[in-house]
Amino acid sequence: MNALIIAAHGSRREASNEEIRQLAAALRSQGGDRFDLIAHAFLEIAEPSIPDAIGVAVEAGAQDVVVLPYFLSAGRHVASDIPDEIALAQRRHPGVRMRVTPYLGSAPEIAELVLSLTGVSDRT
Amino acid sequence: MNALIIAAHGSRREASNEEIRQLAAALRSQGGDRFDLIAHAFLEIAEPSIPDAIGVAVEAGAQDVVVLPYFLSAGRHVASDIPDEIALAQRRHPGVRMRVTPYLGSAPEIAELVLSLTGVSDRT
Known part of the structure; x- marks a missing residue:
């Protein structure tokens, strides 16, 4: 079983989170x-976090998790923060395959x- | 003569601006x-500003300017700030047709x- 997680930044505007x-x-x-x-999942501000969303997918049976950074440019969030979040999830679920795709932009x-x-x- | 202006947020990271x-x-x-x-054009931080980029296009002969908000969600920047910038440019160049497209997201x-x-x- 596989899972796709759309990882967006997260906003204080609820309407922006609703778009995701x-x-x-x-x-x-x-x-x-x-x-x-x-x-x-959201990197900041809103929930669920990326590790939490991955955790839910794993609980549901996912053995292959793909995370897509929903960002337009390759800033720190894409280069470091999202990989760090995935690494955290990987430590929690070492047997699950986790991948990150290129960012949207x-x-x-x-x-x-x-x-x-x-x-x-x-x-x- | 027409012109298309890609209006991004602008970043402190030069690499992000370079992507635009x-x-x-x-x-x-x-x-x-x-x-x-x-x-x-950039809404904040980087240059040129949206009115400046429109001004350059008008100087070059553009009579029809289309601005595309390069944003993933419809936050304040898309809803208010970009229209305000276009309105500023419109006051500077009242004879030029200016339009805004839906935002990328x-x-x-x-x-x-x-x-x-x-x-x-x-x-x-």
């Missing part, structure tokens, strides 16, 4: 065949996505 | 046929992009 929850829900309907469990498709948005709105 | 410059460069090669001018393709990244890396 909704993304996880959208992924569950779109990517449900590739992952048995899809969840969200590194996807080459971002440029195409930007261009697609330029045709969407038209408010002055 | 590189995105604008990538867009110039991919979207050069849709926009006569593609530039970047609102694109429905984000979920698909996330799933595509889960197959990319494999480091433990």
Whole structure:
């Protein structure tokens, strides 16, 4: 059994955190065949934390956990903080395979996505 | 003549700001046929500011300026700060058409992009 954890920064604005929850829900309907469990986690401010979300997935039976940093740039959070959180979870669950994907902003498709948005709105 | 301005937050990490410059460069090669001018701007910390970047585009001849908020969630920056910056630029250049697109994170393709990244890396 495998799991995907979307790891976002976390915000004091509840609406921003809700966007992440909704993304996880959208992924569950779109990517449900590739992952048995899809969840969200927050690095700061909001909950669950990344180790806690991984823990829940492991409790549910996950033996292969993929963490996706939902960040646009490769700052300290992506370079150090998220790997540190995953390392913490790895120590708690040494038998579980844990991986981290490239961060969202590194996807080459971002440029195409930007261009697609330029045709969407038209408010002055 | 039209222009696209990618409006990012701006970071104290120069490497993060450089990612935005590189995105604008990538867009110039991919979207050069849709926009006569593609530039970047920062809301805070780094330069150029959004009004300054719009000003440069207008000086270059742009009569139609599209600003894309390069943000993942609809926080205060997207809801208020970027519109305020555009309004400032609009007062400086009343004859120029200025529009703002939906913010990056609102694109429905984000979920698909996330799933595509889960197959990319494999480091433990």
